[in-house]
Amino acid sequence: MCDVNVFIMKNGAEEKIMENVDLIEEVADGMHLVNIFGEEQTLKAKMVQYNNSEKRMVFQPL
Template identity: 80%
Template sequence: MCDVNVFVVKNGVEEKVLENVDLIEEVPDGIRLVNIFGEERTLKAKMVLYNNSEKRMLFQSF
């Protein structure tokens, strides 16, 4: 599988937001994340880093 764990940096601190993310899409409210279990989160953030080998994606909160 190629699902990733998503983290957000807020005030200099990384926080895990959602694990096993399978879908990432831009929506009017921000970035929509959906994991393999159907859990959803929407972030008001921009992407900073995607590391496939670590299965890790990092966003910076607005």
């Protein structure tokens, strides 16, 4: 997987929450993200869309 930009759906719109994400793994309480700079974030969300050509992934809160 290439580095992707991650968005989350809020009030019907996509909001960018992290850029250059290199690692995405499912954890007990959602999804854990790590970007190429070592920044980490855990989302209580599920993936709803991955678009490789646009290098983007969209999540929806649980």
